[in-house]
Amino acid sequence: KRIVVRGIFHYGWTRFIRTLLENGIYEAEPVEINGVTVSPFEVVMKHIKRQAVEQWEDPYRLAEKLGFNPQCILSVEITGYKNGMGKRTVYHSQLPYPFFDGKPVTCCMEYGTYVGVACSISLQMLAHGEIPEKGAVTIEMTAVSPKKYLDEYAKRGARLIIQKFIKGASIMEDKPAIPPSTKEYRSWSLQP
Known part of the structure; x- marks a missing residue:
């Protein structure tokens, strides 16, 4: 993968x-x-x-x-094969605007909300004993359920958009959300 x-x-x-x-x-x-x-x-x-x-x-x-509201979207793309079928899933996380609940900010750090929110969630889970591992670890390497973690993100106003694509499908329902950087993605279509 x-x-x-x-x-x-x-x-x-x-x-x-x-x-x-x-x-x-x-x-x-x-x-x-x-x-x-x-x-x-x-x-x-x-x-x-x-x-x-x-x-x-x-x-x-x-x-x-x-004349526009800034968008702060973080995307994670996972590509691999399952049962010989090419699969690609893109997760988009979008935090609400205005950032920081509309409170005054000292610099234009909307991307920093991702770092701050993730850190806050992790620290709160650690304080409540929900992260059993000791030492310096990334949240992905802990026993924390991804669903629980994403639910915590949602409580803070984040939207999670999931797009699933399959390779070589005959029906193109949609183009990939992010412009492809390689020619290979031209054969991917949104999975129904």
Whole structure:
């Protein structure tokens, strides 16, 4: 089986991260400037934070001005074969807008709601003794029922959309939700 997790970021953000990566900023060794050792990464991050504070705009007002509500959708795609039949399932998780129950936010971090909500659910389950494993583990590697975990997500307003596709089906009821990155997906159709 193959599992792909997708989170989509604004193009400007991915271009920025790629620029940093291609220029080696994440691996750059500290350098000495005027007798002081500084980390190139820290210098860049401090500059970015200063610029962000100066140019920050409330995301809710920005959404109104642009005329749309932001969507924050995380997708997980599972592809494999069962009884010789190609199967592909895509799960889309969508959190409600406005983010943070409409409370003021200090930065535009709607994607962060996925991290925060998942962390909150995990910590609450841990506090109630529902996660028996000890040490650093991912929730997927615990004895926690995926249904229970997703039910907790739903209690917090998340919607889970499931699409199932089969390979080589003669009837195309729908196209895959996410544009295919390979020609292979052209032979997949939504499973009835």
